[in-house]
Amino acid sequence: MPDTPNTPNYAWPDMEKRRVMGKPTKRLDGPMKSSGRAKYASDYKQDGLLYGALLTSPHAHARVTSIDTSEAEKLSGVTAVHTIASAGMELMWRGQEVASVAAETEEIAKDATRKIKVQYEVLPHLVREDDLAKAGARAKPAGEQVKGDPDKAFQEADAVVEQHYGIPVITHCCLEPHGNAIEWKGDHVNLYPSTQNVSGIGGDLSNNLKIPAPNVHVQMQYIGGGFGSKFSADLWGLEAARLSKASGGRPVKLFLDRPTELMIAGNRPSGYANVKIAGKKDGTITAWQSESWSTGGIGGGGSPPIPYVFDGIPNQRKNHTAVSTNCGGVRAWRAPNHQQACYLTDTAIEDLAAKLNLDPLVVFEKNLGLTPRADVYRAQLQKGAELIDWQKLWHPRGQSGPGSIKRGLGVAMSTWEAAATTASAAPTFIPMAQWKSSCARRISAQGRAPSSRWLRRKLSGCRSAR
Amino acid sequence: MSSKKYPDAPEKPKNGFSRRGFIRGVGIGSGALGTVGLLVETPAEAAPAAGVAGPGEVPVTLQINGKPVKLNIEPRVTLVDALRNYLDFTGAKKVCDRATCGACTVIMDGKVVYSCTVLAIDAQGKDIQTIEGISQNGKLHPVSAAFVNHDAQQCGYCTPGFVMAVKGYLDKHPNPTYEDVQKGLGGNLCRCGTYVGVRKAVLEAAKEMKGGHNA
Numbered sequence: 001m002p003d004t005p006n007t008p009n010y011a012w013p014d015m016e017k018r019r020v021m022g023k024p025t026k027r028l029d030g031p032m033k034s035s036g037r038a039k040y041a042s043d044y045k046q047d048g049l050l051y052g053a054l055l056t057s058p059h060a061h062a063r064v065t066s067i068d069t070s071e072a073e074k075l076s077g078v079t080a081v082h083t084i085a086s087a088g089m090e091l092m093w094r095g096q097e098v099a100s101v102a103a104e105t106e107e108i109a110k111d112a113t114r115k116i117k118v119q120y121e122v123l124p125h126l127v128r129e130d131d132l133a134k135a136g137a138r139a140k141p142a143g144e145q146v147k148g149d150p151d152k153a154f155q156e157a158d159a160v161v162e163q164h165y166g167i168p169v170i171t172h173c174c175l176e177p178h179g180n181a182i183e184w185k186g187d188h189v190n191l192y193p194s195t196q197n198v199s200g201i202g203g204d205l206s207n208n209l210k211i212p213a214p215n216v217h218v219q220m221q222y223i224g225g226g227f228g229s230k231f232s233a234d235l236w237g238l239e240a241a242r243l244s245k246a247s248g249g250r251p252v253k254l255f256l257d258r259p260t261e262l263m264i265a266g267n268r269p270s271g272y273a274n275v276k277i278a279g280k281k282d283g284t285i286t287a288w289q290s291e292s293w294s295t296g297g298i299g300g301g302g303s304p305p306i307p308y309v310f311d312g313i314p315n316q317r318k319n320h321t322a323v324s325t326n327c328g329g330v331r332a333w334r335a336p337n338h339q340q341a342c343y344l345t346d347t348a349i350e351d352l353a354a355k356l357n358l359d360p361l362v363v364f365e366k367n368l369g370l371t372p373r374a375d376v377y378r379a380q381l382q383k384g385a386e387l388i389d390w391q392k393l394w395h396p397r398g399q400s401g402p403g404s405i406k407r408g409l410g411v412a413m414s415t416w417e418a419a420a421t422t423a424s425a426a427p428t429f430i431p432m433a434q435w436k437s438s439c440a441r442r443i444s445a446q447g448r449a450p451s452s453r454w455l456r457r458k459l460s461g462c463r464s465a466r
Numbered sequence: 467m468s469s470k471k472y473p474d475a476p477e478k479p480k481n482g483f484s485r486r487g488f489i490r491g492v493g494i495g496s497g498a499l500g501t502v503g504l505l506v507e508t509p510a511e512a513a514p515a516a517g518v519a520g521p522g523e524v525p526v527t528l529q530i531n532g533k534p535v536k537l538n539i540e541p542r543v544t545l546v547d548a549l550r551n552y553l554d555f556t557g558a559k560k561v562c563d564r565a566t567c568g569a570c571t572v573i574m575d576g577k578v579v580y581s582c583t584v585l586a587i588d589a590q591g592k593d594i595q596t597i598e599g600i601s602q603n604g605k606l607h608p609v610s611a612a613f614v615n616h617d618a619q620q621c622g623y624c625t626p627g628f629v630m631a632v633k634g635y636l637d638k639h640p641n642p643t644y645e646d647v648q649k650g651l652g653g654n655l656c657r658c659g660t661y662v663g664v665r666k667a668v669l670e671a672a673k674e675m676k677g678g679h680n681a
Binding site for chain 1: 540542543547550551554556557558559560561562563564567569596597598601606607609610611613614615617618619621622623624625626629655657658
């Protein structure tokens, strides 16, 4: 009972009296989706619908020397051709938009893009950043950060692990690609987008097309995934609008094909690091040194906050380098820089624990004083260990039998928006596939369940501690 | 599912349709595949022979969900494009357009196929079942219903393909175990990660369908 009549009682009702919490709930749109009746923007059909297609750069870095659309315009069934790039323009990544076409069928639209004659002067490019030594002038070091006396700490340590870790660029890869259907008639636009931003995309379009925002009518029923990458109207949205106008206001549907989707519709930056970590026999971490780098395309990559969560390690030396590559740009994704930081830090701590012949959970708990909220994390680690039956299931490396595929458990700690609430900071216990000797990969939460291919790709980029 | 991924024996298609020939055909028609290196060297066009259709539109009749449907399309049009662009069967989705993800799955003559990798013209004379044809009298098919019961979907874009793959799988394997399901549905991808729900849904649907609820 509340202490005073003015204090409300916030206690949850007993479990058996709850109507929502703890009860299975059916998704309202479940029947529409599972019967195939749900209409996504990419399913849009209407009389007179035209199909749009993009011609994109086949080169990672090139200058357009000439562009000739006359053959494409003559093709029967083509209603509009619009050039995006012009002679003299420098294209900075493969997949960058060069021209757009609208036609009566998808097949003719794609034929027409192939009829556009573009001459390119191919320029030097960089598309891979996994070897920093090859990045040359495309690498932009941020400057060294030093805390304490890392050299002395490494000398005095009981164990030191030096290792390279890397997590490549991944793409959002929404199953419904980016795109929209659009109708631009007079000063009104009807837009059928695949967007996470139904309420804002009209304004984006109106600013770019110079038509009043109230004249943009946006309709969307379902979206086939966005994952942070579907917010703006995008160049292809504007192109579809222009093609519609140039085709007498007929609706144009322009969705990216899969290769283009993967090249230009967003990615999450990579994170690579050469890490040196030191500790005492009891598992206390004493020093951290990292040379890290990342890319998110032409603009370089963000700097992952390492050492992650355990940022109180007393002796540190850190160098981060952003690498600009000739690849499509980064877009918003879940917990920016945190996955990379978590991976780069916690795999190193796992490797240190292995070198010290300690249970990694012991090492994580031992060092909670180096985190901003030791008590919260301790309780969470203990609860997680109990739920996953850590004491029973965890085993030291090299003790999972013969064969090249190993299975084991790992631990990592993630935090997101933890400044606002401690509840959102949580450890992750990981059923971990070990590949060859000792390669740990984080299988993350947040709806990114890994496919076997994803895991294989990740694993193949991983070098193991020995 | 097993039929397309693990054929009992490599058989030569009766209509002369071959994977290589198909890829060549699509290489002309699809920008999606145009980036694949092997397609760059398109062989010179052979002289038209008797029985060769196209390159212009040809009349095609497809048997979809038990009804004949006539349309005029170029021979290079894939079944998924015919269904989505030329008709209004938009349940099957075009996601990878290269027989990897299963979002375009339909059932053809009882076999589960990726409709992005079948030419519509080659689907003539076959019994094509799409997701639009499996609900009866406005009632969800047991597989679709099980997907709702187990929240086996999030954005839902892979779902129609998954439902068709599950139906085709259960038609041939009415008593699967959880492990069987994992393997048998390896040809469909879900980007949201609903696999656990899907597997539970398959087991429930198997039970329902055996109970005579499969219309």
